[in-house]
Amino acid sequence: MEEIKKYIRDVPDFPKPGILFKDITPLLQHQETFRRVIDLFSKRYEGKGIDRVAGIESRGFVFASVLAYVLKKSLVLVRKTGKLPWKKVSETYDLEYGTDTIQMHEDAVSKGDRVLLVDDLLATGGTSKAACQLIEKMGGKVLECAFVVELEFLKGREKLRGVEAFSLVKF
Ligand code: AMP
Numbered sequence: 049m050e051e052i053k054k055y056i057r058d059v060p061d062f063p064k065p066g067i068l069f070k071d072i073t074p075l076l077q078h079q080e081t082f083r084r085v086i087d088l089f090s091k092r093y094e095g096k097g098i099d100r101v102a103g104i105e106s107r108g109f110v111f112a113s114v115l116a117y118v119l120k121k122s123l124v125l126v127r128k129t130g131k132l133p134w135k136k137v138s139e140t141y142d143l144e145y146g147t148d149t150i151q152m153h154e155d156a157v158s159k160g161d162r163v164l165l166v167d168d169l170l171a172t173g174g175t176s177k178a179a180c181q182l183i184e185k186m187g188g189k190v191l192e193c194a195f196v197v198e199l200e201f202l203k204g205r206e207k208l209r210g211v212e213a214f215s216l217v218k219f
Contacts, residue, residue, distance in 0.1 A: 052217050055081045056197060070197050070219070072107060072168050085111065088216055089166075089194055090118045098191060099161045100124050104150070104179055105131070108167035111196060115166060124156045124163065126179045137185055141178040150175065152182050159187030170195040170215060173204030180211050 055075035062069040075081050089111070102124035103112025109125065116123040129138065129149040136151040157163060163183050167176060170193070180190045190211050198204065198215035205213040 049217050052081055052085060052196070056217065070169055070199070072196060075196070076110065085196055085216060086114050086118060089115050092214065093119060093164055093192075093194075096164075096191065097162055098164045100157060100163045100188070102126055102152075102157070102163050102165045102179065102183060104165070104167040104175055107169070111168065111194075112166035115164075121164075124152065124183075126150055126152050126165075126182065137182055139178040139182045139185070141174045143174065148175075148178075150178050150182065152186070154186070157183050157186040157188040161186075161188040162191050163188045165190050165193045165211075167193070167195055169197040169199065170202075170204040170213060171199050172202050173207030173213075176204070176213075177207050180208065 055078050057071040057074050059069040059071050098121055100122045101112050101116035103109040105127045113123055129151055132151050132153055135154045137154050138149050138151045140147050140149045165176060165179055170176060176193050183190050192212045192214055193208060195215040198218045200218050
């Protein structure tokens with residue numbers, strides 16, 4: 049995991065002052081490490097009865113789509129509001145200041161689907177929790193949430209209550 053950590057770049061004060069942004073683009077540029085991340089995820093989830101892999105916009109798409117391909121499962125896009133063209137379901141969640149909304153097409157998950165949720169990073173857990181609620185609204189079951197990076201001090205996994213969180217690298 050130290051190997052993976054080396055390819056996560058700290059960018060102070062992005063997107064606003066006081067935030068230390070964990071940039072995963074060096075990891076994507078280093079093909080061995082990118083493959084290692086996907087291999088670790090696929091080993092963990094192979095044969096676990098997953099029907100769909102859901103990725104959270106936008107860095108979550110990168111990992112979710114490759115993982116869906118490798119696991120031979122379908123891919124679900126969880127997007128920020130206003131991006132999806134068809135009939136949608138929405139979930140609004142609290143941010144530090146104000147709220148945000150994520151959406152999914154209403155046919156993206158069917159009743160009884162077993163879904164793996166994927167994002168690049170778990171911070172406060174607000175986004176992933178809202179995504180889990182969307183999937184559950186459609187009758188799906190979230191088997192686990194998988195992240196490349198977890199910012200443990202923000203206690204995001206506590207917010208996910210009832211859904212397991214798995215991360216490769218912790219800060
Ligand atoms: P949260 O809802 O607080 O768990 O935030 C998770 C989402 O925001 C993920 O999609 C991350 O990509 C992004 N995010 C939050 N904090 C950071 C950070 N410090 N560095 C990089 N991405 C972040």
